[in-house]
Amino acid sequence: MTFDSAVRLNKFISDSGHCSRREADKLIASDRVKINGLLPELGAVVESGDVVTVDDQPLRASAADKTDRIYIAYNKPFGITCTTDQTVKGNIVDAIDHDERIFPIGRLDKPSEGLILLTSDGDIVNKILRAENAHDKEYIVTVNKNLAPNFAEKMSRGLPILGTITKPCKVRVIGKTTFKIILTQGLNRQIRRMCDYLGYDVKQLVRTRIMNIELGKLKPGQWRRLTKVELDLLTKATSQSSKTAIKGANAKSSASPTATKPRVAKPKVKKEPKDLDKHGRPKNKSTGVKRGAKSKNLTTGGRTGNKGAGRGNAGRPTAPRGRK
Template sequence: MEYTRLNKAIAETGYCSRREADKLIESGKVKVNGKKAEMGVKVTREDEISVKGQVVTKTVKSIYLAFHKPVGITCTTDLRIKGNIISYINYPERIFPIGRLDKPSEGLIFMTNDGDIVNKILRSRNNHEKEYIVTVNKKITSDFIKRMGNGIPILDTVTKKCRVTKVNNYTFKIVLTQGLNRQIRRMCEYLRYDVTSLKRLRIMNISLGNIKPGKYRSFTKKELKDLLNLCEDSRKTHDGF
């Protein structure tokens, strides 16, 4: 559950500014779940906020977006960083990315306001598939494909076995169930290849499809249902760990 300072939560409803909210709280005119609020208290989306007896809680439905991150955009919620994904997408509600896709890469990333689904998807033991198409700077050999698929020593570990398929002399597809930092680029570098382009095509059951760079779409009801089922199944499978 994500907590927000009460003055910020009130300001986000459009009722007043944070400074004005502080004055209202201090004067005892704000209640949270029917109880008089104190300065500095934090609330969640589930709490009911009232000001002068009027409920001001902003009800926001859960948001699930498939976004095509362009090259050059940074997957951070820090608005001070130029080219951050939040400012770029400029969505009217507060959302955040699930996971990361490095700045030189493009492709599918999920954006949401649902913290619960974030935890389910990011749980590394869940082995959720992510598919990429990658172009490198020199001809791909059968040895390269074999070694990439069998595991590469990077970051003090050996990558899990994965599916790697040659597309043409310079391009391959790879399906990972890990999320190590810059994993594909590091794997290629170990084999003395440089990545010239990298695009994520799929996360679990949801594909990038024909979403253009910089654009997004909402999950379909079926996509969301299937995604939650995949999360639930994988969680149950590993309960004993």
Template sequence: MTENGKRLNKFISESGHCSRREADKLIEKKRVTINGKTPELGTKVLPGDVVAVDGKTIGASADNKSDRIYIAYHKPIGITCTTERHVKGNIIDAIKHKQRIFPIGRLDKPSEGLIFLTSDGDIVNKILRAENAHDKEYVVTVDKPVSERFIERMSRGVPILGTITNPCRVEVVSRFVFKIILTQGLNRQIRRMCEYLGYEVTKLKRTRIMNVDLKGLKPGQWRDLSEAELSEINEAVKGSRKTSAKADTQAQSHISKRPYADIVNQADSPNPKSSGKYRIDNKPAKAKSSGNKLSLKRKK
């Protein structure tokens, strides 16, 4: 700890109690004390200070992070990504880990797939920040045949929650299934995007986060992240904010200076350079593309 101390939320998150965001909530709810007194947001912890949450002392974490837990979990359908133990089917009770851990991000209860859990609150924000542009890959099944227009619209961006989703990579897997790679994490993003385009998601599975995939993990199983995986993750989040923020700014620069209504109107209009190109009857597309464009040749 430096001579000037460490911010309280950072101290709590590094202890493995929760993420910084959750630590801020605890502080706001007056559940945190320093030396028996209730602090304000932004208060710094000095050497020798005693920090407690709900009366329980929180110890400082090892500087080398040797005491931190990082696991990959294949969340089954029906498990809720919350640390609230009173919630039936919560992810903490499902895993039954001996140490205190919490999820990095979330997956909806009806969804399944890969999610990280950790005792390292400091890494949570680095992975979750949208501007860091870390890949999350999903395989999605919908209720209607996937059309070429649907793929183009999903990849270009869809108006949801008062914004336009960032451009993303989308490709057909089979008649009713597509794969999508996101760097955002908007609430129920894929389901909302599909709903806007007239589709309903019947199955959603996250298969990869950054360099880690589900290989070898059946629903309900978990494993510790390997040293190689952790090394690559730490390298990816190290100083990545500036680079990815720049890329994010460039990707969104054409819409950031105009009213939201204008953005929605453009998103709902056919691409002027390819008017009439995209099918709207949801019949299987026959067109193929080459180069860097996505191929719509479906796998048998």
């Protein structure tokens, strides 16, 4: 292995084509990786002359110009699972049966079909997948019933799924039950969940494009290497893309005027009663009677009547009866 500067261990593993950087982190955490026969410390780097092994098998450093890296386009058939775990029946690695170790960039659901890219270049994976990098992925979808007139409008402006609102996207109806959609997100079963929210079941979902890479005439189960033109455009398009999530991208800035202000507890002020009787106790506001005391001389209207008075039809006190 020859390179000029030290590199982080997970980057070295992904650059070698063994797996993606995320998978490399899992291997390191599982104590399956060693540097010069020793388990690495947290944040370890690999320097020129070091020997890195995974499960005691040495890894070969990648060429600095990436000429040894593999990039292929594959038309995934229905029923193939996008995993490198070869204990899973129908996994994508066995389906392609490539001579070199490769892994998929993202995934398609088992019942979904169409274009998926596979590579031995761990650096490019997150650059393509991260939503904030806004790289297009195009799909053709067929559902179980005729699309409503406002279907495209509702789908394109965003829908509530998985505790969030999907990002605005492009949607165009191309048939009674078929539409084309272009996403920059990759939420779990996103299109199926969006359709379900609007009352539709997806019958067929085919991805036809990833950025500048077209599915073209590839038949289900076939794969091909990316052309030089495709690879150059792909490299150029991802040259300014972030490999990692933007810190706090979805959070409100603490300096933002719209940020939620912390609640400050107001001190409790003891209110003094205004109406007191001669003993200093609060009086009932409506009747002037002490609180808790009951009036013994009220008419049906709640007014204080003369002691011993009778009740009139309107609830007013009647005049005292005189002697005959």
